[in-house]
Amino acid sequence: xxxxxxxxxxxxxxxQSITISxxxxxxxxxxxxxxxxxxxxxxxxxxxxxxxxxxxPSGVSNRFSGSKSGNTASLTISGLQAEDEADxxxxxxxxxxxxxxxxxTKLTVL
Amino acid sequence: EVQLVESGGGLVQxxxxxxxxxxxxxxxxxxxEMNWVxxxxxxxxxxxxxxxxxxxIYYADSVKGRxxxxxxxxxxxxxxxxxxxxxxxxxxxxxxxxxxxxxxxxWGQGTLVTVSS
Numbered sequence: 001x002x003x004x005x006x007x008x009x010x011x012x013x014x015x016q017s018i019t020i021s022x023x024x025x026x027x028x029x030x031x032x033x034x035x036x037x038x039x040x041x042x043x044x045x046x047x048x049x050x051x052x053x054x055x056x057p058s059g060v061s062n063r064f065s066g067s068k069s070g071n072t073a074s075l076t077i078s079g080l081q082a083e084d085e086a087d088x089x090x091x092x093x094x095x096x097x098x099x100x101x102x103x104x105t106k107l108t109v110l
Numbered sequence: 111e112v113q114l115v116e117s118g119g120g121l122v123q124x125x126x127x128x129x130x131x132x133x134x135x136x137x138x139x140x141x142x143e144m145n146w147v148x149x150x151x152x153x154x155x156x157x158x159x160x161x162x163x164x165x166x167i168y169y170a171d172s173v174k175g176r177x178x179x180x181x182x183x184x185x186x187x188x189x190x191x192x193x194x195x196x197x198x199x200x201x202x203x204x205x206x207x208x209x210x211x212x213x214x215x216x217w218g219q220g221t222l223v224t225v226s227s
Contacts, residue, residue: 038155040155045217051212089155
């Protein structure tokens with residue numbers, strides 16, 4: 001159950017687009033379309049932003065989008081806004097019938 | 111409105127036990143898969159355990175044999191019995207509802223468990 005690999009930090013200016021990667025293996029990210037992304041502000045519970053690779057829950061801005069290629073999933077945030085500054089985590093179902101998160105990425109809006 | 115409210119956290123000595131509860135409301139609890147997810151202070155998220163609506167259960171290797179997940183659909187409640195606690199179990203514990211596998215659409219506010227002598 002090794003954690004999925006995410007960059008520790010990314011940054012961007014308001015209005016720009018950024019992409020956060022999430023790399024796993026064929027036993028998790030690459031093997032299933034059960035990849036999700038969460039946003040977490042300090043002191044708050046995580047919020048689901050993307051599920052099943054590219055689906056957005058009701059109420060989530062269409063500035064957030066997800067994709068997957070092989071063993072790597074990606075979260076793209078377009079039109080970056082100050083309130084997007086937060087920690088972001090990916091998650092995947094695994095072949096062991098368990099679930100694994102990425103180590104998290106801190107997004108800084110410059 | 112969907113609500114998940116955890117309780118039962120606190121300070122416990124290494125080797126001790128604690129039982130966490132999660133009270134659910136605003137949805138048909140018995141129809142949903144549920145999870146426990148934890149977050150150590152300043153660290154990332156870690157999936158802990160899952161229980162399906164039908165009672166299928168899975169655990170992370172880090173807690174297998176020490177933690178037990180259960181649910182009481184009549185009381186709309188989810189539980190996590192934690193035994194043989196270790197310092198590395200110190201974390202905020204969240205209960206979370208499954209939308210689809212690996213997608214937790216509702217989370218509680220979390221309850222802090224501190225394992226220390």
